Amino acid sequence: MSFLFGGDNMNNCIEIKNVNKFYGKKQALFDIDLTIEQGMFGLLGRNGAGKTTLMKTLAALHQKKSGEITVCGLPIEKAKDIRAITGYLPQEFSMYPNMKTDEALDYLGALSGVPANERKKKVTALLRRVNLIDHRHKKVKELSGGMKRRLGIAQALIHDPKVLIVDEPTAGLDPEERIRFRNLLCEVAEDRIVILSTHIVGDIEATCEQIAIMDEGKVLWRGTVSSLLENARGHIYTANVEKRFLPQIKREFIVTGMIAQSDYTTVRIVSDAEPDLPNVVLTEPDLEGAYMYCLHSSGCDISGGEE
Numbered sequence: 001m002s003f004l005f006g007g008d009n010m011n012n013c014i015e016i017k018n019v020n021k022f023y024g025k026k027q028a029l030f031d032i033d034l035t036i037e038q039g040m041f042g043l044l045g046r047n048g049a050g051k052t053t054l055m056k057t058l059a060a061l062h063q064k065k066s067g068e069i070t071v072c073g074l075p076i077e078k079a080k081d082i083r084a085i086t087g088y089l090p091q092e093f094s095m096y097p098n099m100k101t102d103e104a105l106d107y108l109g110a111l112s113g114v115p116a117n118e119r120k121k122k123v124t125a126l127l128r129r130v131n132l133i134d135h136r137h138k139k140v141k142e143l144s145g146g147m148k149r150r151l152g153i154a155q156a157l158i159h160d161p162k163v164l165i166v167d168e169p170t171a172g173l174d175p176e177e178r179i180r181f182r183n184l185l186c187e188v189a190e191d192r193i194v195i196l197s198t199h200i201v202g203d204i205e206a207t208c209e210q211i212a213i214m215d216e217g218k219v220l221w222r223g224t225v226s227s228l229l230e231n232a233r234g235h236i237y238t239a240n241v242e243k244r245f246l247p248q249i250k251r252e253f254i255v256t257g258m259i260a261q262s263d264y265t266t267v268r269i270v271s272d273a274e275p276d277l278p279n280v281v282l283t284e285p286d287l288e289g290a291y292m293y294c295l296h297s298s299g300c301d302i303s304g305g306e307e
């Protein structure tokens, strides 16, 4: 399925076909195939999986070695045009610490090519949208981590891009700020593509229906969160075990949770087959368990069961 923008007939999705990327001799992306449509899309994977490499490639900040990418109908080779319709918030976002917040945003708007006569209005509207209007006269270095991240979103949106790419934005945020930031992303995704890369399963659970899981430069899974949960059905167990057996259980199984009781511990286990443990019970899959099952089981079907 693809969506059309109001009048400009641009295909509102990102198509990625057989994309490979190398850093020197090191291959970082292997035959990536994905279609990303309007709304929130989650890219989940552990450190080094290739998420940043893929996101920078989609933002036309990196060149691929082979394959095809189109962003809203534009081939990725048209880097300048792609950057004009893409906002990017990198993992390490730092900018002009001694400028006031509104001045910094205005300056970044100028760098993004927003005309001077439109900037003042845009800066005020965006600061309002990301809930920083009351802090506009503070220096950037005086903002909290979460506020800086929200300012990062404002700068990524200043040229009103059709695509917003955000790389691990919630690391280091407290729970309240993390929730606020995720809600902001969801609002922004109402009328554009938002790609959220993270290794935090909770961020995906709260915001994305469509996801891809990457590992070692490959897409292990693509599909819906519910199909990922369904894939793990029959493979997630709990058991009450004596504490002295815990080291052995952790060696033999993927343990995703432990709750210490007075004389035993309830462990949550991801396993292909039923573990040979006392009181073992099959349980409803949770997303963290389903993600671990996908990472560690050989039976993870890349299509997510949806063609």
Ligand SMILES: Nc1ncnc2c1ncn2[C@@H]1O[C@H](COP(=O)(O)OP(=O)(O)OP(=O)(O)O)[C@@H](O)[C@H]1O
Pocket: 023, 026, 028, 045, 046, 047, 048, 049, 050, 051, 052, 053, 054, 199
């Ligand atoms: N500039 C570079 N030169 C060489 N290798 C690189 C470079 N950047 C990344 N890599 C390697 O490419 C692989 C993918 O890295 P990438 O940063 O894309 O992963 P990631 O999923 O974003 O991880 P993280 O969450 O830690 O940022 C890793 O093995 C990494 O070491």
